[in-house]
Amino acid sequence: MPLPAKAFQRWLHGIAPDTSIADVCRLSGVKRTTLAQQLVRGKVAESTVVSISRAFNVNPVTSLAYFETYRDLAGSQIPPSPRELVSQIATVDLLRAMIARSGNEPAPEASGARQAGLLALGPAAHATSVKNWVDAIDDGELRHRVSAATGIAPQNYSAQLTANRMAPEVAIATSRAAGVGLTGGLVATGLVTEAEAGWEPGSRQAALDMLSDGDLTVLAGDRLQALGKTLRRQEHDHQQTEKIWENLG
Structure with a gap:
């Protein structure tokens, strides 16, 4: 939900008065x-507040908490669960971890910088981070509770997850409905970083390291299966589009 312009102007005057x-x-x-x-229009986007906050060295989460809609972000938050943390690791990083565990790590003569570059995790927000996050906190009824709380039809909510996007206020509503920390969805959507959300440094890597080889393999397999379905659907849609253009001549 975009933020009221008057409240935004008061906030802006507070952090950059001159x-x-x-x-x-x-x-x-x-x-x-x-x-x-x-x-x-009288409505300022949350992303605008985040960008300005960063420019003036103010934590974006703290800035959002200034506004009534996000007041609950003030103060300490429930830390993300291991499942949430792992959900914010991209599939390619899971595959790299599997390769590393299999004994096929970079050769010893490779530079430390090169090894770090191969094994370092990418950003928390990735191609399927939103859906992965919801799946990680879903007890089977989460989508219905979010629908009841926000008025968003379940099918429309699912469409947002498939598109890997979610409005900030819906992310907050999802966290409330799941009983988890309120910053998880903001990280998953890429609105704020894990550091800005107060996540412990290296927490995603630690959660990944806690996975057994079997759990890591199953998780990576599930991710690849989901990716395969998405790619097949995209290929089918592309073929259908080409046929339409061919028929149009």
Whole structure:
């Protein structure tokens, strides 16, 4: 839910009282026309607040907590569960971990930097991070509870997960419905980083290391199966589109 422009202006005056809008946009990378349009409409996007917060060295989660919709973000949060942490590891990183465990690590003569580059985890938000996160916290009834709380039809909610996107307020509602920390969905959607959300450094790697070889293999297999279905669906849609164009001549 976009944030009220009046509340945004009060917040902005609090963190940058002597800074012009032009300078705010220049420092944050937010287009001046974009911010102007949002202010005219009376609704400012959460991503705008996040970008400006980073430019002025303010934690984005703290900034969001200034607004009524996200007031519950203030104070300490429940840390992410191991399942949530693993959900924020990309499939390719799971496969790399499997290879490393199989004994096919980089050769000893490879530089430390090269090894680190091969084994370091990518960003928490990845190609299927939103759906993976919801699956990790779903007890089987989560989608229905979120639908009841937000008014979003279950099929529309599922469509958002398939598209790997979710509005911030829906992410918060999902966390509440699941009884988990409120920042998990914000990380999964890429709105904030794991560090900004207060996750312990290296927590995703630690959760990955805790997986047994069997659990890691099953998880990677499930991810690959889901990826295969997505690719086949995309290929089918592409073929159908080509046929339509061919028929149109």
